[in-house]
Amino acid sequence: MAESISVENEQEKLIAMQAIETYRALKQAVKDAPHGKGLAFTEAVVHDKGFDHLRNMYESALRDHPEAQKKGPAVLDARVGKRPRSAV
Numbered sequence: 001m002a003e004s005i006s007v008e009n010e011q012e013k014l015i016a017m018q019a020i021e022t023y024r025a026l027k028q029a030v031k032d033a034p035h036g037k038g039l040a041f042t043e044a045v046v047h048d049k050g051f052d053h054l055r056n057m058y059e060s061a062l063r064d065h066p067e068a069q070k071k072g073p074a075v076l077d078a079r080v081g082k083r084p085r086s087a088v
Contacts (some may be wrong), residue, residue, distance in 0.1 A: 011060040011063075014056070014060070015053075015057050015060060018052075018053045018056060019053060021049070022045070022049045022050055022053050025045045025048075025049050026042055026045050026046070029042045029044070029045045030042060
């Protein structure tokens with residue numbers, strides 16, 4: 001079943017193709033997984049392909065809108081284990 005989709009630019013085309021590739025990899029992982037290991041195999045695919053796909057989408061969106069990063073660093077310092085103090 002082939003169906004076409006409408007994309008506005010090359011970035012959307014690339015993202016759509018990556019999403020299809022990730023989905024197909026998930027389907028293959030389910031088929032290849034030994035009995036009782038389907039979840040572990042599909043989670044491995046998400047870690048392998050899914051996070052790359054999301055990162056590519058974020059990078060593409062930021063490239064299209066450089067003003068989104070015009071003030072401050074792209075990554076903020078996350079202080080693990082420390083909570084902001086209350087003014088009370």
